Amino acid sequence: MSSNVIASPRSNSAQSPKYKRNKGSHSSFEMVAWLFMRMSGVVLVVLIFGHLFVNLMLGGGIHQIDFGFVAGKWASPFWQWWDLAMLWLAMLHGTNGVRTIINDYADRNGTRMTLKGVLYAAAVVIVVLGTLVIFTFDPCPAGAVVDLPSFCPVP
Amino acid sequence: MSPIETAETAPEPASKIELPAHMGGGGEIPTFDVTLRVRRYDPEFSEDSTWEDFTMTMYGTDRVLDALHKVKWEQDGSLSFRRSCAHGVCGSDAMRINGRNRLACKTLLKDLDTSKPITVEPIKGLPVEKDLIVDMEPFFQSYREIMPFLINRGHEPSKERLQSAEERERFDDTTKCILCAACTSSCPVFWTDGQYFGPAAIVNAHRFIFDSRDDAGDMRLEILNDKEGVWRCRTTFNCTEACPRGIQVTQAIAEVKQAILARQV
Numbered sequence: 001m002s003s004n005v006i007a008s009p010r011s012n013s014a015q016s017p018k019y020k021r022n023k024g025s026h027s028s029f030e031m032v033a034w035l036f037m038r039m040s041g042v043v044l045v046v047l048i049f050g051h052l053f054v055n056l057m058l059g060g061g062i063h064q065i066d067f068g069f070v071a072g073k074w075a076s077p078f079w080q081w082w083d084l085a086m087l088w089l090a091m092l093h094g095t096n097g098v099r100t101i102i103n104d105y106a107d108r109n110g111t112r113m114t115l116k117g118v119l120y121a122a123a124v125v126i127v128v129l130g131t132l133v134i135f136t137f138d139p140c141p142a143g144a145v146v147d148l149p150s151f152c153p154v155p
Numbered sequence: 156m157s158p159i160e161t162a163e164t165a166p167e168p169a170s171k172i173e174l175p176a177h178m179g180g181g182g183e184i185p186t187f188d189v190t191l192r193v194r195r196y197d198p199e200f201s202e203d204s205t206w207e208d209f210t211m212t213m214y215g216t217d218r219v220l221d222a223l224h225k226v227k228w229e230q231d232g233s234l235s236f237r238r239s240c241a242h243g244v245c246g247s248d249a250m251r252i253n254g255r256n257r258l259a260c261k262t263l264l265k266d267l268d269t270s271k272p273i274t275v276e277p278i279k280g281l282p283v284e285k286d287l288i289v290d291m292e293p294f295f296q297s298y299r300e301i302m303p304f305l306i307n308r309g310h311e312p313s314k315e316r317l318q319s320a321e322e323r324e325r326f327d328d329t330t331k332c333i334l335c336a337a338c339t340s341s342c343p344v345f346w347t348d349g350q351y352f353g354p355a356a357i358v359n360a361h362r363f364i365f366d367s368r369d370d371a372g373d374m375r376l377e378i379l380n381d382k383e384g385v386w387r388c389r390t391t392f393n394c395t396e397a398c399p400r401g402i403q404v405t406q407a408i409a410e411v412k413q414a415i416l417a418r419q420v
Contacts, residue, residue, distance in 0.1 A: 030387075031380055031416065104343070
């Protein structure tokens with residue numbers, strides 16, 4: 001009934017002319033998500049700038065970064081957990097951000113579900129893969145052709 | 156004896172003072188030509204809405220509403236729009252003027268760029284019924300859901316319910332709302348998600364949540380903790396900019412968010 005140009009909102013499509021609000025689930029998920037966005041944001045600022053400072057400013061600066069540098073860092077549980085926190089927080093923060101964007105812009109239920117499905121799948125794959133890499137990383141692979149960290153046994 | 160001296164020595168009712176032309180009067184108000192470009196829609200004739208231009212000569216004291224009246228009364232009687240008090244209090248004539256939500260009765264033509272056509276559209280996000288008239292029902296439904304009335308659990312007092320000036324000041328800003336829907340229909344979240352309560356409903360909930368005489372703040376906070384409640388707000392400040400009463404809408408929403416957090420955490 002409404003014009004093509006000035007779009008009517010979702011609740012008001014021809015299918016539901018009585019403006020019925022979907023019954024809320026009485027969960028505080030949206031509140032927790034909102035709070036998590038702010039808190040993870042603050043923590044991420046510290047983690048990311050700490051990461052950038054240590055990698056790019058300290059020691060040899062940008063030229064020190066090679067396989068051996070990363071392997072050396074991940075030999076220490078401190079950097080393992082630092083990077084793990086960064087990975088999880090950044091992924092959850094980013095995923096939640098894109099989730100809200102999809103909620104805001106994807107108008108049709110099908111589109112919204114599909115996009116969010118792809119988003120969650122991608123997030124799970126990256127988080128799981130990243131966590132595995134951090135904790136199962138082998139700093140001294142056999143037959144390596146790159147510079148290994150100094151603590152590796154000389155082949 | 157000049158007219159001024161007459162006025163000083165022998166006061167007369169103001170309307171009878173005759174001023175020479177160079178001293179002012181009705182003729183001094185500047186006139187100019189304006190073109191209104193109005194979004195027309197009439198479902199009885201076409202499913203499409205179209206722009207229609209109306210050109211007329213208006214005075215410097217005229218508002219957009221006066222121009223719409225001139226069109227309706229002198230050029231095209233089929234032009235449809237809502238207006239009641241015409242003085243910025245009833246909230247009937249919120250419309251999108253030059254791309255911004257404003258009240259037609261509070262927008263002076265001289266404050267707009269009259270060298271170009273002035274675009275007038277219905278507010279966005281609500282279904283258009285005809286020309287500038289939209290169906291306000293989704294808007295008022297959200298308003299009703301937040302229970303915009305005093306709920307008090309105590310005994311009915313025999314006198315008025317007392318409140319200190321500070322307690323009254325706490326929610327003073329949000330008492331100014333006239334329910335014109337300029338805020339809600341300027342909200343990009345509401346444009347795509349008509350289920351969102353919208354700024355106006357939250358502002359009116361704020362008015363009672365922070366009222367010391369009201370006892371149902373918790374119920375309203377629970378309602379607005381919904382998936383379509385305050386967490387849907389993206390703080391784009393469109394609502395604050397659109398509000399013809401100057402209510403700090405986004406701030407009110409943020410205060411409700413904080414109240415929900417303070418209650419739950």
